[in-house]
Amino acid sequence: MRLCTSILHTSMLVLFLLLPAIINGQNQDNDDYEFVDDEGLTLIGTIQTSQHMTVIEKEEIENSGADDLANLLEDTIGLNIVRYGPYGSKTGINLRGLDSRRIAFLIDGIPANSSNDGSFDFNQIDLNSIERIEVIYGGSDSKNNVSGAMGGVINIITVRKNDPGLRLSLSASNTSAALDSLFDTQNYSLSALYGIKGFSFSSNIFFNRAQNYYPNIENNEVWDTGAGLSFIWELPENMKLIASSNIYYGDKNIPNSWSLTGSPDNQLDFTLGQNLMLDMPRIFIDDLKTELSLSYHFLRRDYSTQPTIFDPNPDFSRIDQHSITAINRWNWYAADFLTLRSGIDYRFVYLDSTTMDIRSRNDGGIYLTAEYKPSEQIIAIPSVKLVFTSEGSDNIAVIPKLGLLFNVSDSLVIKNNYYRSFKFPDFQDLYWADDGWGSTGNPDLRPEDGWGADIGIRWQITDSMQIESVIWAQWLKDSIQWFEYAPWSFRPENVEEAAFFGFDNSFSLEIPVSIGFIEKIVPSIYYNFLLSYMLDEGRTFSSNVRVPYSPVHTIGFSLNFLWKTGSVMLSGNYKSERIDTNPANILPPHFLLNAAVNQRIGDNFVLFGALRNILNTSYESRYNYPMPGFTLTLGLRTNMEIK
Numbered sequence: 001m002r003l004c005t006s007i008l009h010t011s012m013l014v015l016f017l018l019l020p021a022i023i024n025g026q027n028q029d030n031d032d033y034e035f036v037d038d039e040g041l042t043l044i045g046t047i048q049t050s051q052h053m054t055v056i057e058k059e060e061i062e063n064s065g066a067d068d069l070a071n072l073l074e075d076t077i078g079l080n081i082v083r084y085g086p087y088g089s090k091t092g093i094n095l096r097g098l099d100s101r102r103i104a105f106l107i108d109g110i111p112a113n114s115s116n117d118g119s120f121d122f123n124q125i126d127l128n129s130i131e132r133i134e135v136i137y138g139g140s141d142s143k144n145n146v147s148g149a150m151g152g153v154i155n156i157i158t159v160r161k162n163d164p165g166l167r168l169s170l171s172a173s174n175t176s177a178a179l180d181s182l183f184d185t186q187n188y189s190l191s192a193l194y195g196i197k198g199f200s201f202s203s204n205i206f207f208n209r210a211q212n213y214y215p216n217i218e219n220n221e222v223w224d225t226g227a228g229l230s231f232i233w234e235l236p237e238n239m240k241l242i243a244s245s246n247i248y249y250g251d252k253n254i255p256n257s258w259s260l261t262g263s264p265d266n267q268l269d270f271t272l273g274q275n276l277m278l279d280m281p282r283i284f285i286d287d288l289k290t291e292l293s294l295s296y297h298f299l300r301r302d303y304s305t306q307p308t309i310f311d312p313n314p315d316f317s318r319i320d321q322h323s324i325t326a327i328n329r330w331n332w333y334a335a336d337f338l339t340l341r342s343g344i345d346y347r348f349v350y351l352d353s354t355t356m357d358i359r360s361r362n363d364g365g366i367y368l369t370a371e372y373k374p375s376e377q378i379i380a381i382p383s384v385k386l387v388f389t390s391e392g393s394d395n396i397a398v399i400p401k402l403g404l405l406f407n408v409s410d411s412l413v414i415k416n417n418y419y420r421s422f423k424f425p426d427f428q429d430l431y432w433a434d435d436g437w438g439s440t441g442n443p444d445l446r447p448e449d450g451w452g453a454d455i456g457i458r459w460q461i462t463d464s465m466q467i468e469s470v471i472w473a474q475w476l477k478d479s480i481q482w483f484e485y486a487p488w489s490f491r492p493e494n495v496e497e498a499a500f501f502g503f504d505n506s507f508s509l510e511i512p513v514s515i516g517f518i519e520k521i522v523p524s525i526y527y528n529f530l531l532s533y534m535l536d537e538g539r540t541f542s543s544n545v546r547v548p549y550s551p552v553h554t555i556g557f558s559l560n561f562l563w564k565t566g567s568v569m570l571s572g573n574y575k576s577e578r579i580d581t582n583p584a585n586i587l588p589p590h591f592l593l594n595a596a597v598n599q600r601i602g603d604n605f606v607l608f609g610a611l612r613n614i615l616n617t618s619y620e621s622r623y624n625y626p627m628p629g630f631t632l633t634l635g636l637r638t639n640m641e642i643k
Contacts, residue, residue, distance in 0.1 A: 050381050050403030050415045052137040052456055052470045052504070061127055063560065063567050065596025065610030067175065067187070067633060069122045069130075069156075075571055075594060077135060078526050078556045082549045084625045087185060087210040088222030088252045091122045096137060096474065097500040097532045097550045098151030102423060102448070104144070106155040108244065109327070110275055110295045111146050115349040115361065116321055117428040118148070124248040124271055126206035128171055128189040129228050131160045137504075138472065139421030139452050145329075145343060145367045147387050150421040150448065150476070159230045159242055160202060162195030166642040169193075173608070173635025177213060177628060178616070184631070185210040200232040212628075219264040224250035242277040270300040287333040295325045320352040339371040349427075356431040356441075363389035363424065365399075379405040389424045394447050397422050416455040421474065423448045429480050429492045438489030439482075446494050450476035456504075464510035474500045481536075481581075495536030498547055503529040522560040529553060545583050549622075551575040566599035566606075580623035590619035606637040 054077050066072035070091045073079040080094035092100040101118030104111060113120055136144075136153040144153055168191070175185035186209050194201040205227040212220035230244035248271045253264040275295040283290050299321040305314050329343035346364035353359070367385035374380070381403035388396045401419040408414060425445040432441035456470030478494040485491055508524040532547035539545050546552075553576040560569040571594050578587045593614045599607045610633040621627050 049136065050379070050405045050417055052415065052454065052468070052472075054135045054137075056133040056135070058131055061130055061133075062608075063569055063596060063598055064571075065569065065594060065608070065612075065633070066127065067185075067610070067612070069125050069127060071612075072127060073133075073135075073154075074573060075556075076558075078528055078554050078573065079135075080549065080551060080554060080575065081621060083621045083627075084254075085220060086212045086628045087208065088123055088212065088224065088250065089220075089254070089625075092119065094550055095135075095151035095154075096472065096502060097530055097547050098476075099549070101426070102148065102150040104146045104149035104153045106144060106146065106153065107246075107273075108157055108159050108242075108275065108277075109144060109155060110293060110325060111345075111347070112156075112297075113148065114299065114321065115323060115347075115427055116299075116319055116351060116353070116356075118423075118426045121248075121269065121271070123224060123250060123269075124226060124246070125156060125158075126189055126204060126226060126228075128169070128191060128206065129158050129204040131157045133157070137470070138417060138454055139419050139450070139474070145365075145369070145383070145385055146345070147363070147365055147385075148423045150423050150450065158202075158204075158228060159232065159244055160193075160200070161232055162193045162200040162202065164195050164197065164643070167193040168640045168642075169638065171635060171637040173633055175210075175631050175633040177211075178630045181211055181213040183211075184213060185633075187635070198234040202228075202230045204228045219253050222250065222252045224248065224252070224269075238281045240277075240279040242275075242279065244273075244275045244277075246273045247271070265303065265305045268300075268302040270298075272298045289331040289333075291327075291329050293325075293327045297321075297323045297325070317354045319355075322350040324348045337373045341369040341371070343367055351427055353427075355433050356427055357433070359391075359427055359431055361389060361391045361427070363387070363391075377407045379407075381405070387422065387424075391427075392425050392430055392443070392445060392447070397447065397449075411460045413458045414455070415458070415470075416453075418453045419451070421448075421450045421452055421476070425480060425492075438486055440491055442492045445480055445492060446478045448476060448478050448480055448494075450474060464512075466508050468504075468506045470502075470504045472500075472502050472504070476500070479536075495534070497535035499533045499535060499541075500547070500550075501531045517563045518561050519564060520562040522562065523558070524560075525555075525557045527553075527555050546579055548581045549578050549587075551578050551589075565601075566597070568595070568597045570595050582623075585623045587620050587623060590617050591615070592617060592619075604638055604640055606639070607635075608637060609634045 056076055060076060061072060064072055064075055066075050068087060070081050070083060070093065073093060074081045081091065082094065083089050083091040093103065095103050100120050105113050105120040134155040138152055139150045144155065146153065171189040173187045174183060176182045177184040187206070189204065189206040191204040207225045208222065210222040212222060226246065226248035228244070228246040230242065233241040235241060248269065250269040252267045254267055273295065275293060277291065277293040279291045281289050299319065301319045304316045307314050325347045327343065327345045330341065332340045334340055344364065344366045349361045351359040365385050365387035367383065369381060369383035372380045383401040385399045387399060399420050399422050401417065404416040406414040424447045428441060429445055430441050430443050432439065452472065452474035454470055454472030456468065458468045460466050476498045477496070479498045480492050481495050482490045482492045506526040509522065511521045513519065513521055530550055530552055532550045533541055534545045534547055556571070556573040558569055558571040560567060572591060574589065574591045576589045579585065580587065595611045595614060597609050601607060612631045613629055616630040618629065619627055
């Protein structure tokens with residue numbers, strides 16, 4: 001631990017020593033970096049934080065050519081995706097070396113991770129329904145202040161205020177898997193948006209059928225559908241009442257890694273969500289704002305296995321999960337130099353499972369954050385949150401965080417954070433019953449705990465050129481990992497320590513041109529460097545055992561050509577070698593090249609297409625689960641507006 005702390009302090013000191021040389025070379029001509037944004041609170045409006053934050057807007061989503069949310073996050077900002085196959089397969093991501101279970105996913109500000117195993121279902125969200133995505137890097141987020149955000153927060157925003165009038169949009173596409181399956185995957189999406197003075201309505205429905213056939217993969221077919229509905233009522237005193245509902249159903253065949261061409265397992269998913277939010281920009285006094293949200297979420301998952309040579313007896317499991325979440329956040333603009341933000345969140349979860357019996361849990365927290373601005377250039381953001389749970393050991397914890405933001409000039413911002421990261425065990429970690437192979441949960445697990453820090457700069461060199469660099473480090477103790485203590489038998493344990501050190505860089509540029517019909521070229525590039533170390537079972541830094549599925553080098557680029565009625569984007573992503581949960585299993589490096597095109601025809605139609613894995617690279621995202629080769633997507637999107 002002393003070595004880990006020394007490296008952390010050294011990393012911070014090195015960057016601080018380099019900053020004067022960087023600062024002296026900046027211009028003073030841009031005023032894009034004002035910290036406080038009073039447009040709404042945290043559910044819908046974006047409030048900048050001292051943390052590294054990336055926003056993916058609607059236009060970028062449509063131009064990316066991504067076929068689902070996971071691919072979008074990989075293609076646009078380089079997050080590491082770990083998936084068991086094509087569309088509909090089990091999928092996770094890594095943010096700063098930490099997996100989906102340690103990332104807080106929000107939908108319109110409401111926590112969406114499963115209490116069962118901490119996962120997030122990427123398939124439940126149709127890309128056409130997303131307005132924008134906020135990605136906040138690092139633990140103990142002080143913007144949304146949700147628990148379990150060890151790696152960061154991903155907030156998916158679907159609710160929008162619509163302009164007056166009616167808008168209808170229909171999207172249909174087909175994906176071909178090389179020459180093996182010309183009609184492999186179809187996607188259909190229909191949305192309706194309506195707005196009048198004081199009222200907005202949005203709805204979306206989608207349907208996917210994916211054969212998911214390519215060499216060495218069969219019986220992987222997926223059918224799923226979903227719908228969303230939201231209303232925004234504008235009330236007196238600028239208050240807003242926001243109601244939303246969503247539903248999803250999926251029927252998924254899941255091939256086994258040892259028998260990819262044999263009979264698959266089958267998974268049926270059904271989810272239902274209901275959210276009610278009240279935004280009050282003035283309560284009692286002009287400088288006091290609050291928002292209140294209440295949500296209910298239901299998940300039903302049936303999983304049936306097929307006989308194999310390893311297990312000749314098929315099995316069936318079921319999970320019913322009910323959760324009720326209440327969140328209340330307050331902003332008090334006490335003075336020009338001081339803003340106080342506080343809030344409380346509570347969640348009750350009831351689980352009925354064939355593998356864990358009937359379980360329930362109460363958890364939540366209360367927080368207080370201050371934004372102190374002693375000068376026009378400096379903002380200090382101390383924050384503390386008290387979290388609790390009714391299950392497991394160590395049921396209460398205090399999570400502090402200190403953020404610093406320094407506006408060196410109108411074009412240069414320095415951000416610095418120190419934080420504790422913390423996460424209680426999930427139901428599956430604690431209570432998984434014997435599955436017939438001897439795998440069981442561990443009710444004696446301790447919460448995952450750790451500390452982290454980062455410091456970065458964001459330099460808006462010109463109106464069209466931007467550089468962002470962040471050095472970060474995080475130390476994690478009592479990390480929960482499932483270990484194979486006997487053949488095919490697993491049990492979760494608190495490992496001793498894990499350490500992460502990283503350096504994230506991005507560069508973007510907009511170049512106005514006049515080359516034929518092309519009006520603008522937008523190149524961008526990112527490079528993420530990550531050193532990770534597993535320090536359990538007597539391992540040290542010199543053992544050089546990395547955290548599973550965390551590449552040391554991730555490099556990506558995009559080159560976007562835009563004209564008045566469309567765009568073409570070429571993008572690439574390289575990942576260095578990774579290891580499986582078994583360090584002996586190595587996943588070699590791979591490079592993926594993609595292209596996407598959008599062309600508007602008239603006022604109401606857009607033709608779009610995407611080429612993924614153009615080089616037909618053979619690679620695995622998860623060990624022993626091969627990924628698709630070259631695919632071609634062609635589609636048509638219609639937009640009709642009635643004033």
